[in-house]
Amino acid sequence: MKTEVYSWRLSGELKSDLERQARLRKVPVSSILDNAVRDWLQKNNGDSDGGDVQRRLHAAAKRCFAAFAGGDSHGAEKARTNIRRRLRRRYAR
Numbered sequence: 001m002k003t004e005v006y007s008w009r010l011s012g013e014l015k016s017d018l019e020r021q022a023r024l025r026k027v028p029v030s031s032i033l034d035n036a037v038r039d040w041l042q043k044n045n046g047d048s049d050g051g052d053v054q055r056r057l058h059a060a061a062k063r064c065f066a067a068f069a070g071g072d073s074h075g076a077e078k079a080r081t082n083i084r085r086r087l088r089r090r091y092a093r
Contacts, residue, residue, distance in 0.1 A: 002030075 010018075022029045072078070 018029055018032060022032055025032070075082075
């Protein structure tokens with residue numbers, strides 16, 4: 001349900017063109033304006049689709065972050081044991 005009002009000034013020529021198109025399509029002027037604004041917002045809003053924006057963000061982030069190549073696919077699972085073993089070796093008395 002539409003509850004908000006927004007108004008703006010436009011040229012007489014643009015208003016006539018808008019009203020003519022509304023009559024030809026047999027829809028209210030407000031319907032044409034709603035569609036035009038929705039289309040514009042979708043094209044100009046980075047969050048609407050996000051596909052291109054997300055790809056650019058991922059590409060930029062990829063240059064900033066590195067990955068560790070340890071060769072052990074279970075390294076994270078064994079991290080606690082490995083760290084303790086190294087500490088014992090380093091600080092053994």
